[in-house]
Amino acid sequence: MGRAGSASRQPSVKVTGLTKSFGARLTLKSLDFQVETGESLAILGPNGAGKTTLLKILASIMEPTRGKIYIDGLDLKRDAEHTRRRIGIVTHNTFLYGNLTAWENLDFYARLYEVPDTKQRIEEMAAMVGMTQRLHHRIATFSRGMQQRISIARALLHKPSIMLLDEAETGLDQQATAMLWEAMKGEGSEKRTVIMTTHNLERSLKATDRFIILDKGNIVHQGSTRDLDLQALERTYHTSTGSEP
């Protein structure tokens, strides 16, 4: 296993030749890209471009048809337990069980991720998302925004070094959105690697360092978000994909 995790030259996430087909339908066409440790990448593109498919593959929810994914130098598939442990994901699905309490949900995930000092960690996370009062209430009694907040706590419970966000903002209320971005910044000295899919160009400018534009399964543009303003990004988007963001 070796050097993974230390401040090495290895990219945090490296994708080579990633292809995904559903039967005859080719959804992702041999993608190559990488994200350095601590970097934030936005994946933009019109609907149907393959953004969610890409994220699901990175999250191990789907298997690639061809190609490889490396997390800190480790093969995502072969070293599944070690690589998945470093990844946290927030989507509009909360991954929470309605009939269990927030505590029970978080405790469940803590067991799956083998989080040490479970009690302490759960309380810490609950405090971070402002849900300490409701920890022992059932998820089903929460509003959507509160559920999303617990979902964020769930995603960060195991101190992932990589965060995947799939249109994570849709359905979040203002408070939860603010919490999400605070949490993204990382804990302590470790800055998190973030990969997010989004339709919100403004947000991607503010929150990320780089972006790629996906269209019909191909990467049609890669670039830095530094020194880029909204109009420039919109223009690039339009030229690359021929559609409006």
Added chain:
Amino acid sequence: MSFWRKVYAITRKDVLAELRTKETVSAVLVFTLLVIVIFNFAFGTQRDIIEKVASGMLWVTFAFAGVLSLNRAFVMEKEEGCLEGLMVAPVPREVIYVGKMLSSLIFMFLVEAIALPIFAFLFNLNVLTWQNVAVVLLATTGFVAVGTLFSALAVNTKAREMVLPILFFPIVSPVIIFAVQGSDLALSGAPWGSLFSVMQFLIIFDVIFLVISYLIFSFVVEE
């Protein structure tokens, strides 16, 4: 043994959720009771007929109750994408299979533990012998081994609950055949020796399908 710790986490989660609502067990139990009552209407009260069909009644009841219970196993994982949450976690796919299988097994055993005395009471049949209990345990394991696999499959289809019976019944037909034989022998007071071949076949089925389901489960959940 982190494998078993994670299996335990999943089984524990299912049991916790069920304890909170008691949805599955109560629904299946009510269904079982209704089926028993309908059997009474269907077969009447003549003692000799009841004795002939007792074993069959028992297993028709448990087979259908089993489908009902197994259907629920993965439905809860579909909501809020929880199954994806399990797949994202550093947990081998097989752990999900074993965890869900064990919790379904627990629920089925619970239902059967309540249904058997009801059977004994309503039909005055000696269904609570050790021999019969052994048959019930083994056959239920067979149901759940296969049913957990197919439940995960069914929940990903358009017709969901309707798919499970279509897949399930042909495959577990041997279990039903053996179980009916076994219960029949048990009800007529046969000694353990005569049950040997039935038990043997049930164990063979259980082992084969536990292994097969364990091996191919990941293909069901991974797109």
Added chain:
Amino acid sequence: MKRYILLAFTSILMLVSLWMVFVWVPTEKVMGIVQRIFYLMVPVGWLALLSFLIVFIGSILYLINKQTRWDVLARSSAEIGIVCTTLALTTGSIWAKPIWGVWWTWEARLTATLVLWLIYLAYFMVREFAGEESRGARFAAIIGITGFVDIPIVVLATTFWRGMHPPPLVFEGGLAPQMMVTLMVSIAAFTALYFLLLVLRISLRNSEIDIKQLKGTDY
């Protein structure tokens, strides 16, 4: 070229077989003319099992490789298989009527064949219900594997269940040598027919896939 050889070979075998069944082989003394259906029923039952073996192999390879051609193999074989199983049930029934006076009997072999038929049915239904072509292929492969493993157990169970009575299909004194030969030729002819149909069906399926791809729709 290979296809035409196979076609010629199959045709010859079939013609020989038909001649043997209808002209050459002597009539069975107990059951009479209707017994000749035996020479159709056994081969067709054999094909039902052979087909599922190929389904099993195709299913395993498909799950490992995810290459469409294995799914095409499995599916084509399943199509032939379900037709053969239906034929087996039908011929079994047609034979049963004059011999036992009933259209159906729950004897071991017929029951096991019925269960096989239901497994084939499940194979196709799960494809339909999966909603998406590649998912349907994957799920069908699951059924292909579990179903195949199940078949010997089903045969065991049905024999065990009905085991107490001697199987009514046993001929008194065994098969006369001419009958044995006829049966063997029949089985060979039908096996050749299976491979021919399989090759044709796979080729047809591949064309269907190509067309769908050209049209741009999900195959």
